[in-house]
Amino acid sequence: MARRTRDDWTGVALRALAEGGVAAVAVEPLAARLGATKGSAYWHFPNREALLKATLERWEREHTEAVIELVESVSEPLAKLRLLFAKVLENAGHSAVELAVLAAEDDPVVAPVVARVTERRIGYLRELFVLLGFDADVARRRAVLAYSIYLGQAQLLSAAPDVVAARRLLLEETLAVVTSRG
Amino acid sequence: MARRTRDDWTGVALRALAEGGVAAVAVEPLAARLGATKGSAYWHFPNREALLKATLERWEREHTEAVIELVESVSEPLAKLRLLFAKVLENAGHSAVELAVLAAEDDPVVAPVVARVTERRIGYLRELFVLLGFDADVARRRAVLAYSIYLGQAQLLSAAPDVVAARRLLLEETLAVVTSRG
DNA sequence: CCACCTCCGTACGGGACCGTATGGTCCGAC
DNA sequence: GTCGGACCATACGGTCCCGTACGGAGGTGG
Numbered sequence: 001m002a003r004r005t006r007d008d009w010t011g012v013a014l015r016a017l018a019e020g021g022v023a024a025v026a027v028e029p030l031a032a033r034l035g036a037t038k039g040s041a042y043w044h045f046p047n048r049e050a051l052l053k054a055t056l057e058r059w060e061r062e063h064t065e066a067v068i069e070l071v072e073s074v075s076e077p078l079a080k081l082r083l084l085f086a087k088v089l090e091n092a093g094h095s096a097v098e099l100a101v102l103a104a105e106d107d108p109v110v111a112p113v114v115a116r117v118t119e120r121r122i123g124y125l126r127e128l129f130v131l132l133g134f135d136a137d138v139a140r141r142r143a144v145l146a147y148s149i150y151l152g153q154a155q156l157l158s159a160a161p162d163v164v165a166a167r168r169l170l171l172e173e174t175l176a177v178v179t180s181r182g
Numbered sequence: 183m184a185r186r187t188r189d190d191w192t193g194v195a196l197r198a199l200a201e202g203g204v205a206a207v208a209v210e211p212l213a214a215r216l217g218a219t220k221g222s223a224y225w226h227f228p229n230r231e232a233l234l235k236a237t238l239e240r241w242e243r244e245h246t247e248a249v250i251e252l253v254e255s256v257s258e259p260l261a262k263l264r265l266l267f268a269k270v271l272e273n274a275g276h277s278a279v280e281l282a283v284l285a286a287e288d289d290p291v292v293a294p295v296v297a298r299v300t301e302r303r304i305g306y307l308r309e310l311f312v313l314l315g316f317d318a319d320v321a322r323r324r325a326v327l328a329y330s331i332y333l334g335q336a337q338l339l340s341a342a343p344d345v346v347a348a349r350r351l352l353l354e355e356t357l358a359v360v361t362s363r364g
Numbered sequence: 365c366c367a368c369c370t371c372c373g374t375a376c377g378g379g380a381c382c383g384t385a386t387g388g389t390c391c392g393a394c
Numbered sequence: 395g396t397c398g399g400a401c402c403a404t405a406c407g408g409t410c411c412c413g414t415a416c417g418g419a420g421g422t423g424g
Contacts, residue, residue: 003371003420021285023205028411038413039372048412103203103285105341118342141355144345148334155333156326159287160300163326173323180362185390185401210381220383221402230382366424373418382409389402394395 004036006044006054013055018096022104025052049109056113059097064117068124077131078179081146085174088153089167095154102151122147132179146178186218188226188236195237200278204286207234231291238295241279246299250306259313260361263328267356270336271349277336284333304329314361328360 012033016024027041027048034040045051067087071080088095104110122143129139129146153174156164164170194215198206209223209230216222227233249269253262270277286292304325311321311328335356338346346352 026411027413037373039374042413043371099285102337102341103281105337111341114341118338118345122345138355141348141352142359144338144352145331145356145359148331148338149327151334151337152330152332155284155287155337156300156330159284159293159296163300163304166323170323170326173320174327176364177324177327177359177362180359208381209383219403220381221404224383225401368422368424370421371419374416376415377413379412380410383407385404385406387402387404389400391398391400393397393399 004034004040004044007058008034009041009044009051010055010058013051014059014097017055017059017100018093021100022052022107022110025055027051053109056101056110059101060113060117063097064120077128078175080128081132081179082171082175085150085153085171088150089157089164089171092154092157092161095157098154099158118147129179142178149174149178186216186222186226189240190216191223191226191233192237192240195233196241196279199237199241199282200275203282204234204289204292207237209233235291238283238292241283242295242299245279246302250303259310260357262310263314263361264353264357267332267335267353270332271339271346271353274336274339274343277339280336281340300329311361324360331356331360 009030012030013025016026016030016033025048027038030051031037031041041051045054067084070087071083074080074083101110101114105114122140125143125146126136126139129142130136132139134142153164191212194212195207198208198212198215207230209220212233213220213223223233227236249266252269253265256262256265283292283296287296304322307325307328308318308321311324312318314321316324335346
């Protein structure tokens with residue numbers, strides 16, 4: 001049987017994370033998925049916590065920045081916002097890891113990652129609202145609002161998909177509301 | 183040592199749920215909290231799942247309706263909305279159970295409870311927006327938006343409290359945005 | 365071809381939790 | 395006062411996961 005790398009482990013851990021949450025990032029089940037044994041895991045990582053940490057950091061690195069890069073591919077600020085929200089409403093599987101991570105925010109390994117990602121995203125949104133012509137402090141609050149909606153929608157999408165069935169209309173309503181003046 | 187009732191068990195389970203999530207609703211730890219043994223638990227409930235189910239149903243019964251009743255104590259629709267959002271931003275501990283339940287929405291025991299609570303709350307919000315003069319379909323979308331913000335704020339409040347530090351301003355911005363006219 | 369390092373399999377002990385079996389205690393009914 | 399049922403403690407076996415110890419396979423440099 002072939003050798004495994006660190007990335008093999010964090011890769012399968014990411015899939016497990018999406019499906020079963022932080023608790024599913026467990027050495028023995030993951031070893032089974034990989035067709036390996038714990039021996040490999042404890043070679044690449046000192047313990048389960050280190051594996052989880054590496055997995056979360058990989059997610060933070062790849063996933064968060066990927067979305068921002070995608071959004072930056074268009075130039076008009078409003079179009080960026082639209083693309084951003086469309087991305088969430090698109091598919092629930094997309095934000096499965098997202099929700100799993102958020103759900104375990106009290107875990108000492110997870111907390112700092114969540115804090116960094118949150119800060120990064122709201123900061124980016126703030127820039128967008130400044131570009132849309134809002135004052136700095138208003139922009140900050142709109143950013144928090146927009147991100148709250150993002151999180152809430154993701155939750156609703158997986159908890160009660162029928163509620164967010166009329167996606168196109170909901171998307172436009174979201175944009176209109178969040179960019180409304182005075 | 184005194185006898186325990188079903189409510190003693192669901193009571194301590196609710197506390198555990200708020201602190202450690204669904205996974206913390208475990209028979210043996212709860213027995214320790216109660217100063218009892220598993221014997222008592224397996225007398226009142228056939229298994230752990232039944233205990234969890236009873237706990238969630240108690241939460242659904244008491245908590246969700248309690249908030250709606252509180253909100254109904256004022257008459258003006260906008261004031262109701264304000265009170266509703268103020269309740270979340272008030273304290274994070276208040277919505278700890280909320281987040282714990284949401285986090286485990288893929289659990290077969292949890293899912294139907296979440297579905298019912300979601301439906302109930304969005305329905306109530308829809309009524310509020312109708313009272314505020316919105317058309318039925320717009321009201322429904324505003325309700326979904328408002329509930330998304332509610333969920334997102336709760337999440338942010340426990341994940342990154344500093345982000346939602348300016349509560350008063352954020353509350354007013356939320357209200358203004360969510361009730362803005364086309 | 366051998367010494368060595370990397371990577372992994374195997375085997376073990378331990379902890380947390382589930383669920384069952386069984387016997388004991390308390391308390392009201394009669 | 396004893397009998398039956400409600401309630402609980404104790405003790406046990408089973409599962410799943412963690413982490414450690416150790417030896418063996420495979421490639422690589424000398």
